[in-house]
Amino acid sequence: MSQRGNIPILRVGSNLLTTIHIDLHDTIAEAFQEDVLVAIKNTGAKGLVIDITGLEEVDTYVARILADTGRMAALMGAHTILVGMRAEVAATLVRMGFAMDTVETALDVDDGLAMLQARKALGRK
Amino acid sequence: MNRAVPAPRSLSETLKFDARELNSRRTFFQLSDDDLARLKGLRPFAERHMDDVVEDFYRLILSHPEARRFFPDDETIRRVKRLQRDYFLQLFDGVCDLAYVENRLRVGAAHERIGMAPRWYIGAYRHYLAILLDRITADVPDPAEARASYQSMLRLVGFDMSLAIDAYIAANLDTLGRHQAAIRELSTPVIKVHDHILLLPLVGAIDSERAQQIMEAVLLRVIGEKARAIIIDIAGVPVVDTRVADHLLKTTAAVRLVGGKVILTGISAQVARTIVQLGVDISTMYTVAELSEGIELALGLVGKQISTGAT
Amino acid sequence: MADVVQRWEMPIRTEDDVILVRRKARMLAQERGFDAFATAALTTAASELGRNALVHGGGGGALIEHLADGTRSGIRITFVDRGPGIADMARVLAGGYSTARSLGLGLSGTRRLVEEFDIESAPGAGTKVVICKWTRY
Structure with a gap:
């Protein structure tokens, strides 16, 4: 898949899986958002799992980009699940008052993909 | 108490006592290689008086009713006297390196374990020095020489005291930290x-x-x-x-x-x-x-x- | 009283500079025995304030200081920019502003992550923010 940024986006069945493994700064995060949306358009994916196990910190700007990406993906017909958030990242975001209420979450990639499978089985969009 | 013992780590490491710190502290206590050489020269003097000094020392300490509490029975007293003789002779080894430091830090940590606060061993060190002053002035005829010898002892004993207090404080903080961790665990029993x-x-x-x-x-x-x-x-x-x-x-x-x-x-x-x-x-x-x-x-x-x- | 043990001055002129500041803060926090939660709080605060200095202040610098008060270690970070400053401080600190790059939530949220938070700003005179965090005991 052609991409602006260097965060790989993989196709897993009818879903997309992307693992963020590098220190994000704003430009990389913005490029990532665009890459994800282009990939959804190109593949017609119905689900998206964003794995952030590798992120040691997520500030409000990056959190907002991740949340916005989920909402934009929803407009394009793909359901987003954010997985693997570290304990200290969750505690920090909540303390800052940024609980990312609009994004669905799961413990890890397996759980996230299973949840997308379950949605598909239920025939939900 | 029954607790998992962490992997042994030297006290010098815990306290970040490295070669640089050793150098800095020796400078502050004016403890030079000349002092160590002088103390090494006094080794025969030390061996001669070892038993008497230790006996005197414990006579003074045990005569204080509260200090006596730390030595509940004769067996304990025999054991600490033996340790004290080793300690005393080490003062006259003429060596003050990181291994020496580690040894002295252990002394401080051991005191924390039995609940002996620094005031007791600062007082005990004073007894020690008083006894040594008497012996050295009696043994060394030249007053200037006696004075220099005593000064060297004072420097090394002062240095030792600082280490014992460092170790005591560190051990105390460590105990406090472990208690807090235990309380934390008890207050969130998942x-x-x-x-x-x-x-x-x-x-x-x-x-x-x-x-x-x-x-x-x-x-x-x-x-x-x-x-x-x-x-x-x-x-x-x-x-x-x-x-x-x-x-x-x-x-x-x-x-x-x-x-x-x-x-x-x-x-x-x-x-x-x-x-x-x-x-x-x-x-x-x-x-x-x-x-x-x-x-x-x-x-x-x-x-x-x-x-x-x-x- | 806290003593400054060591200090590092770093520029904030690009996004990569912001990352370098936050990496330095992380390294220092881990070295000084901050736990994962305290480390994340400090580096996230550094990230927010670094971005503010870059985006809203047009760049500036950060001063990272390692403090010691005898029993605990502290890390103090001062962010300075020469930007337009903040006119309505009360509103910004209440989290009221919500510009594209989240100045409002950034500042009010950051304040909740650290033990000490100090901000000085006047229109036209730039902004200076000082944060400080200590190891727990």
């Missing part, structure tokens, strides 16, 4: 009730600090156990005001972020009122009055259910 289901029965008052500890402990356990749900039972929390409720809601939000769910149980009428007054969106929350209902709810969330009666 129990695994089923695969992927945890239970945290909260008992006692919750202030901001404890609330933060609860959040951190809950998050770590949810991730560590791959728990889908954690039941937090607040029936044992005496006062749930808006601040406590806010903390609980934050914990709920944080657990959701890592992919788990919080089920709040033990909710009284007053707590329900408080949560509603906070203006919280409760549509996304799992709350029930009784713990038993909470467990059923949790099992339902992970796709299991309790079968009622034998079939």
Whole structure:
């Protein structure tokens, strides 16, 4: 898949899986958002799992980009699940008052993909 | 006390006592190689007086009723006298390197273990020096030489004292830290009730600090156990005001972020009122009055259910 | 009284500079025995304030200081920019502003992550923010 940024986006069945493994700064995060949306358009994916196990910190700007990406993906017909958030990242975001209420979450990639499978089985969009 | 012993780590390492620190401290105590050489030269003097000095020393210490408490029986006294003779002779080895430092730090840590506060051994060191002063002036005919010898002893003993106090303080802080960790653990007893289901029965008052500890402990356990749900039972929390409720809601939000769910149980009428007054969106929350209902709810969330009666 | 043990001055002129500041803060926090939660709080605060200095202040610098008060270690970070400053401080600190790059939530949220938070700003005179966090005991 052609991409602006260097965060790989993989196709897993009818879903997309992307693992963020590098220190994000704003430009990389913005490029990532665009890459994800282009990939959804190109593949017609119905689900998206964003794995952030590798992120040691997520500030409000990056959190907002991740949340916005989920909402934009929803407009394009793909359901987003954010997985693997570290304990200290969750505690920090909540303390800052940024609980990312609009994004669905799961413990890890397996759980996230299973949840997308379950949605598909239920025939939900 | 029965506790897992961590891998042994030298005290010098713990206290970051390296070659640079050794150098700096020796300079501050004016402890030069000349002093060490002079002390080494006094080795025959030390060996000659060793037994008498140690006897004198303990006579002074044991005559103080409170100090005596640290030496409950004759066996202990025999043992510490033996240790004291070794200690005394080491002063005249003419060596003050990192191994020497480690040895002296252990002395301080050992005192902390038996609860002997620094005031006791600072006093004991004074006895030591008083005895040594008498012996050295009696043994060394040249007053200038006697004075120089005593100065060298004073420097090394002062140096030793600083190490013993460092070690005492470090050991004390370590004890304090371990107690706090134990209290933290006791105040957030997270129990695994089923695969992927945890239970945290909260008992006692919750202030901001404890609330933060609860959040951190809950998050770590949810991730560590791959728990889908954690039941937090607040029936044992005496006062749930808006601040406590806010903390609980934050914990709920944080657990959701890592992919788990919080089920709040033990909710009284007053707590329900408080949560509603906070203006919280409760549509996304799992709350029930009784713990038993909470467990059923949790099992339902992970796709299991309790079968009622034998079939 | 806290003593400054060591200090590092770093520029904030690009996004990569912001990352370098936050990495330095992380390294120092881990070295000084901050736990994962305290480390994340400090580095996230540094990230927010670094971005503010870059985006809203047009760049500036950060001063990272390692403090010691005898029993605990502290890390203090001062962010300075020469940007337009903040006119309505009360509103910004209440989290009221919500510009594209989240100055409002950034500042009010950051305040809750650290033990000490100090901000000085006047229209036209730039902004200076000082944060400090200590190891727990």
